[in-house]
Amino acid sequence: MPQISLEVNGKSITAEVEPNVLLVDFIRRHLGLTGAHVGCDTAQCGACVVHVNGDSVKSCNTLAVQCDGAKVTTIEGLSNGADLHPVQAAFREAHGLQCGFCTPGMVMSAADLLQKNPKPSEAEIREWLKGNICRCTGYQNIVKAIQIASGQAA
Amino acid sequence: MAGTGIGSAIKRREDFRFLRGSGRYTDDISLPNQTHMHVLRSTLAHAKIKKIDTSAAKKAPGVVAVFTCEDLDAASVGGVPCGWQITSRDGNPMVEPPHPVLARGKVRHVGDPIAVVIAESLNQAKDAAELIDIDFKELPVVVDTKSALNNGTSVHDEAPGNLCFDWELGDAAAVVDAFKKADHVTSIDLVNNRLIPNAMEPRAAIGDYDMGSGEHTLYTTSQNPHVIRLLMGAFVLGIPEHKLRVYAPDVGGGFGSKIFHYAEEILVTWAAKQINRPVKWTAERSESFISDAHGRDHVTHAEMAFDKNAKALALKVDTIANLGAYLSTFGPAIPTWLHGTLLAGQYATPAIYVNVKTVFTNTVPVDAYRGAGRPEASFVLERLMSKAAREFGIDQAEIRRRNFVQPDQFPYATPVAVEYDTGNFQANMDQALEMADYDGFEARKAKSRKRGKLRGIGVASYIEACGVAPSALAGALGARAGLYEVATIRVNPTGSISVLTGTHSHGQGHETTFAQVVAGKLGIDVDSVELVHGDTDKIPFGMGTYGSRSLAVGGAAISQAVDKVIEKGRKIAAHLLEASADDIVFENGAFTVKGTDRSKAFGEIALAAYVPHSYPIDELEPGLEETAFYDPKNFTFPAGTYICEVEIDPRTGFTEIASFVASDDFGNIVNPMIVEGQVHGGLAQGIGQALLENASYDENGQLLSGTYMDYTMPRADDMPTFKVGTTCTPCTHNPLGAKGCGEAGAIGSPPAVINAIVDALGEYGVTHIDMPATPEKIWQAIQAGTRAQAAE
Numbered sequence: 001m002p003q004i005s006l007e008v009n010g011k012s013i014t015a016e017v018e019p020n021v022l023l024v025d026f027i028r029r030h031l032g033l034t035g036a037h038v039g040c041d042t043a044q045c046g047a048c049v050v051h052v053n054g055d056s057v058k059s060c061n062t063l064a065v066q067c068d069g070a071k072v073t074t075i076e077g078l079s080n081g082a083d084l085h086p087v088q089a090a091f092r093e094a095h096g097l098q099c100g101f102c103t104p105g106m107v108m109s110a111a112d113l114l115q116k117n118p119k120p121s122e123a124e125i126r127e128w129l130k131g132n133i134c135r136c137t138g139y140q141n142i143v144k145a146i147q148i149a150s151g152q153a154a
Numbered sequence: 155m156a157g158t159g160i161g162s163a164i165k166r167r168e169d170f171r172f173l174r175g176s177g178r179y180t181d182d183i184s185l186p187n188q189t190h191m192h193v194l195r196s197t198l199a200h201a202k203i204k205k206i207d208t209s210a211a212k213k214a215p216g217v218v219a220v221f222t223c224e225d226l227d228a229a230s231v232g233g234v235p236c237g238w239q240i241t242s243r244d245g246n247p248m249v250e251p252p253h254p255v256l257a258r259g260k261v262r263h264v265g266d267p268i269a270v271v272i273a274e275s276l277n278q279a280k281d282a283a284e285l286i287d288i289d290f291k292e293l294p295v296v297v298d299t300k301s302a303l304n305n306g307t308s309v310h311d312e313a314p315g316n317l318c319f320d321w322e323l324g325d326a327a328a329v330v331d332a333f334k335k336a337d338h339v340t341s342i343d344l345v346n347n348r349l350i351p352n353a354m355e356p357r358a359a360i361g362d363y364d365m366g367s368g369e370h371t372l373y374t375t376s377q378n379p380h381v382i383r384l385l386m387g388a389f390v391l392g393i394p395e396h397k398l399r400v401y402a403p404d405v406g407g408g409f410g411s412k413i414f415h416y417a418e419e420i421l422v423t424w425a426a427k428q429i430n431r432p433v434k435w436t437a438e439r440s441e442s443f444i445s446d447a448h449g450r451d452h453v454t455h456a457e458m459a460f461d462k463n464a465k466a467l468a469l470k471v472d473t474i475a476n477l478g479a480y481l482s483t484f485g486p487a488i489p490t491w492l493h494g495t496l497l498a499g500q501y502a503t504p505a506i507y508v509n510v511k512t513v514f515t516n517t518v519p520v521d522a523y524r525g526a527g528r529p530e531a532s533f534v535l536e537r538l539m540s541k542a543a544r545e546f547g548i549d550q551a552e553i554r555r556r557n558f559v560q561p562d563q564f565p566y567a568t569p570v571a572v573e574y575d576t577g578n579f580q581a582n583m584d585q586a587l588e589m590a591d592y593d594g595f596e597a598r599k600a601k602s603r604k605r606g607k608l609r610g611i612g613v614a615s616y617i618e619a620c621g622v623a624p625s626a627l628a629g630a631l632g633a634r635a636g637l638y639e640v641a642t643i644r645v646n647p648t649g650s651i652s653v654l655t656g657t658h659s660h661g662q663g664h665e666t667t668f669a670q671v672v673a674g675k676l677g678i679d680v681d682s683v684e685l686v687h688g689d690t691d692k693i694p695f696g697m698g699t700y701g702s703r704s705l706a707v708g709g710a711a712i713s714q715a716v717d718k719v720i721e722k723g724r725k726i727a728a729h730l731l732e733a734s735a736d737d738i739v740f741e742n743g744a745f746t747v748k749g750t751d752r753s754k755a756f757g758e759i760a761l762a763a764y765v766p767h768s769y770p771i772d773e774l775e776p777g778l779e780e781t782a783f784y785d786p787k788n789f790t791f792p793a794g795t796y797i798c799e800v801e802i803d804p805r806t807g808f809t810e811i812a813s814f815v816a817s818d819d820f821g822n823i824v825n826p827m828i829v830e831g832q833v834h835g836g837l838a839q840g841i842g843q844a845l846l847e848n849a850s851y852d853e854n855g856q857l858l859s860g861t862y863m864d865y866t867m868p869r870a871d872d873m874p875t876f877k878v879g880t881t882c883t884p885c886t887h888n889p890l891g892a893k894g895c896g897e898a899g900a901i902g903s904p905p906a907v908i909n910a911i912v913d914a915l916g917e918y919g920v921t922h923i924d925m926p927a928t929p930e931k932i933w934q935a936i937q938a939g940t941r942a943q944a945a946e
Contacts, residue, residue, distance in 0.1 A: 034182035035175015037406070039354045040439035044862035047354060075175035088173040092165055095831045099661030100172025101354040101406025107173060122875075129870035133862065135354050135407050136661045138838030138899075139870040141831060 004068040009077025017064045024048045026064035035075035035104045046132030049105035050074045056112035075104035087111045087149045096145035098136035106132045110146045119150055159674030163827035166666045177404040180358040180373050181436045188432035189218050192279035194269040194286055196261035199516040199855020201290040203259055210285040216278030219429050222269045223256040235389040238487040239632040240319045248319035251310035253480040255417045262309055262479035263516050264855055265444025267417050272433055295516045295855045299476040300453045302513035309514040316514045318477055323494040324507035324570055332468030332505045336459035340542040346530045347925045348451035348849040351523045355406020356437040361422030369397050372423045376402040377412045377658050378698020383690045385415045402688040405660035410522035411446045413700045414483040443860040448849055449523020451476035452530045458538045464546045464553050468505040475512045478519035485521045491631050492527030498568035499535040500579040500615045501557040506569040516855045524839055525900040528618040536614040536905030550613040574791045575886040582795040585879050586817040590797040608802040610914025616902035617793040620702035620894025623786030638785035640695045641711035643719050645778035647764035649757030650682045656696010657708035658688050663828040670824050671709055675716045677743030678756055694781055702894020710888040711784035718780035723759045729770040730754055790885045790893035794818035798906040802914050807933030811874040818898050821884045822891035829895050833878050836899020842868040844907035848926050
């Protein structure tokens, strides 16, 4: 079984994994970090989005062995301690979540957007979020949350 | 506490765990020594199973057990029960064929479960399932709703011709008379497209059995754990309630699809005892598409008779509704009592008659999906109204105004068996027209035209019935259960409160809203109130969350239980304050002797109840905990007007929603932020139905739209920014004055969108377009219109 070493939420981890294990299964089952969710089996819904070396990726579409040597951040590692990350806080402020299932992926995706484009327009936000499906909110308050987090109060 | 009680848009407390990834959904739970279950499903829509050979699978690596229908039958496991019986117009009960947990001798839809493999790992279970050898004899397939009746092939031997029931409501003779007097008749043929609910969390279930105590536990993605306990315990597995715990932890959306009792819940519960180890199952999305109950799927012909002033005289509706291959839990209730009873809409139409024939087909069972029957009614009626307006040459808003039930007519008994308690339909219309800048439409249309675009506006005024009630009525209509709700208010010794509710929150924010209700009524800090839901071991009983019932029925039960707490508190306070209970008033969190400054805070009374040193012990038991069962006196009737404006590119047929306005009357609102969020979500699902979504089967019964690559889920860039507003006529018969708000958006929006599209295409002679109105359909309609005009 291949051995991988990676950093997850700032912690160094070495593990043996089967080569066919998906990153999302590695995170959820091996590490017990159940914040990343599996909402589909065609890499469409984005509930599993995490950051790998700073970029948002769908962890259902990434093998754990591909992350050997990588820095992975999951929703559990987005904020330090008790405080919410500004994107998390804005989602709460704007009521950008309901059932919460798509939320971790949505927040990780949004955080990456703001890293790459600190002041996105509404159209840019909606375009970016195409890879994250939410069935509850109709997206309006998610868009609003991202506008708030980017300092463009909606 | 000011600013946190009823009416305050406080932020949600559940957000902290969801935002940090510390929500606890069923698939997040792993039990020690658990096994994994894979369900082998039919890839054929209709076939006889001549033989199943599981011997190779049983020997495969890691396999713990393989079960088929034979094993379940040997253990006398019952079938999946149906919770609602409909009676046909000839007086016969509906045809209720067996619904085996695993296919017995025949498969009836793609996705029908045939066998389960339980193994140490999921991959081992899946690999082993491939070794199950099944000898099928393929049978002809019934898929299409309209042609399912008497088509030569029967899905069930018990239902030759595929008719489940033939139901009617209303006064047929009165309708015939009214049509004879009509100056104008508007008719329409339409399809209400089949949808797949697609809550983002796939269904999951874990069965666990404790040999020592004989107790079963089922962790499940359910909107109503007590209902599952009742159905599965009493009708399927014969487990008494006190030996069966059903726990629905965080649930990632439901929209109806997680109301129903599903085979997998039975399988994990039963199998856990057989192998004496926990059994876990989580649906993959491809499985959800072919095993979660679908929604809608009506084919309808409707006619509306008008006098010369466009006042409606009568409505006649003929619908064929597809129930799928088996009767799901509430399947039969949806196209009948949740559809026919809403056909009056907001209008004072004096005579209405509806006939609904339901059919079995080789498709996934159909049941409630957000709105459930009411979107189908609203679509028929609101399409008719806008079509009639065009035929009369009057405005869409005007024809509705002429027909509205007027404020002084409430309570208003419709010709279709319900009584609206209250409403003000014109108020919603006025608000919507204003928000939509309705008067400015023609100018915007002219601008669009300059850019080569077609612009249209659509109005829809919906009404819905929420919180099916009262229980006695529901029983008379065929419900096999009561439809009350239960709440316990447990005041803890130091004054904090646990609220136990039989409803279930899976996105609706009950933990916040219900705490507001209790804190508001008791005048205490909202943070000292905690909601407990989802666990049959903690909560006395409950009927769950669906049909926009949770606040109107569940909140009413909570309110009633709080009143009982206050009543007992007054007696305790009277003792402590040496006054008569009649003289004690409860206000702002304190019990006070009327007209004096002598008072006891709520917390002091709580402590006295648990430390009864000075206590009316001869008259009153210690403790402060009260339970209420609230049986609603009537449905609640939220209503509103939605206005959609679209811009269509005639070269591509692509529709852009230029604006969407919703004005709703939900009665009293506890948390406006949450209510607005509910409306947004409903609108997105309704707009999704109108423009994007469709469960598409081919003639062999294969689901073509079976993944997110094919089933067009609304995405962020498909949705507009909604403008929403509310008006308020408080519900007259529940203590909160609240109406349901969860489904409204999905009910009112499809006709608003289609009315707008048909309006935009009017110049091409288009009078109707079926949902989803895809660019291709619209482009074809434009081409056909252009050809027809050229030929003239």
